[in-house]
Amino acid sequence: MIELPNIQLAAIYPEIAVLLLAFVVLAVDFVVPANKKSTLGYLTIAGLVLLLIYMPFAYISNEATFSGMVLSDSYAILFEWIFILAALFTVIHSIHYLKLERIRTGEYYQFVLYATLGMMVMAKGNDLMAIYVGLELMSISLYIMSAIGKDRIRSTEAAMKYLILGALASGILLFGMSYIYGLTGSTNLYAISSSLQSGNNNFLIYTGILLVAVGFSFKMALVPFHSWAPDVYEGAPTSVTAFMSSGPKAAALAIFLRVFVESFHGFEEQWTLFLWFFSAASMLFGSIVAISQKNIIRMLAYSSITHAGTIMLGLLAFNELGIASAVYYMMVYLFMNMGAFGVVIFIRYKEDRGEDINIFCGLGKTHPVAAFLLTLFLLSLAGIPPTGGFVVKFYVFSSAIQAGYLWLVIIAALSTVISLYYYLRVIVFMYMKEPAEGQSVNTTPLQWSAVAISAVFTIVMGVIPAPFMGWATAAVKGLISSFHSF
């Protein structure tokens, strides 16, 4: 007789909803004519908005279900908010952009949903198996999305690079996971934790932890596993880049924190050694290389590498403040990054995407609102008060100082100073130079409202951080309790 596992279906209602929405979009795609594919976009937006309305009532429990595979705790739910918002913004920014770029693939919207589903599975995964399957679902959807601008050679090149390097990273991650499984006899995060706590470990475990960290770092684009990011970000359609730099990064952070805090907390001394290096290298390399970028998307790509390195400070600090502020950082990063990309998407140069930094010259005179909003997002990315970018940097730095990482904070401050240069340069170009020729703004009211919402949240999260930080702290309580009990 086969024993049935304990299944709490309510724990995966949001996942089921996203999958159903993807199926509806798939079905409607067959009856919509080729020139009306934007209908699918509006359908997706409607579905995601409904899901956002449901999210406050989502099932929250600290008990894992599906034989310990799914843990729908408040930490996972917080990250699901981030993923759904990232998907929603992406679809809003995509509809008009895809028309301009003459991408008529209705399936595009489905892949946004599949990737979102993959990220949600990762955030709720309490088992290396579920985490890995979610990661692959997300990655495969992203490979296809970055190839969808297929008429451009660069898009195909980007997808190819992403696919090959991504497959390599998956291989390394699986290799690491197999070490962990071989040493602990389980893939469940709690079981791994208790097996490692019982002592008697040999140092193969360090190899396993290192390989897992490398796999996760690739998805977060930390130096030295970043080399795919600038090329893929530049080559893929800009709307896909906006999605890739916020959603999947948040998903990678979600599993990074969960696996390292829940399972590997006993080896903090060892893994901080190499994470220290990844973090410091990302902050320095990202900000220094960004200086020489003439393409604004490449610049934002390097800036996202810098931010990933800064976020890792929170995990390295390894206290409640640090982990909560890493989560809060990701929330703010979603809005400021999505906002910056949202503006960059609708700046056009003649018939093409406006990505060269010179196209932004004089934008302050010709399109003052767009220039103002972009300035706001860039200042937030640079970490200038009173924006959200300042507050999160402040939290992360102070948590790292509490934990005694003085040198790392000095490096972080240095990288912030360097990064001021390239963020401010765009602002100087916009306000101090004569308008560039051929520059135009081509957008829709819906996109304006999405960018405006991003702007509002970027400021609100900087001016009244307490409720958001409180939410993040409450969410990570469950994670932290797993190691404080020892």
Add this chain to the structure above:
Amino acid sequence: MELLFFFLFATVAVLAAVMVVTVRNPVHSVLALILCFFQVACLFVLLRSPFLGIAQLFIYVGAIMIFFLFAVFLLDIKRTIHQERYSRWASFALPAGIIMLVEIVLLLGRGKFGAPVQEQEAVASLLNLGKSTEAIGAVLFTKYLYPFEIISVVLLVAFVGAVVLTVKSKQED
């Protein structure tokens, strides 16, 4: 005796995998990969899991690799490009690879995998050779139900993705 066979299969599998990336002719690469998969199938049989071994043969060797072979025949890859890329990176890659290999050997020599694999024991009651299919089916639809369902979505994505990326070019021409 079993150990002897393990080393035989494992060594050939690794050698075949090395051949996949070193052989100049892509068709030979594919054939080497088939050999590698064959050896892995043998390893599954040694692990008392004939079902996985057969599945490995049917799916990887039987279906996927044959399509690979067709794809390689159709692609007509030029060998010259192949050669250039080797010489450019070999001087970096070779030392890095050797260092990695030495590290792996050192680590494997000093550490050891001594995990009490509880799940295997639980399965073991079901598992005499004839029933391995049953045992796999039982855990697949109970313990691993969730990843199993998600995998089906992954397959759907791959399926739709393949259609999107290939059919689109026809519409535009």
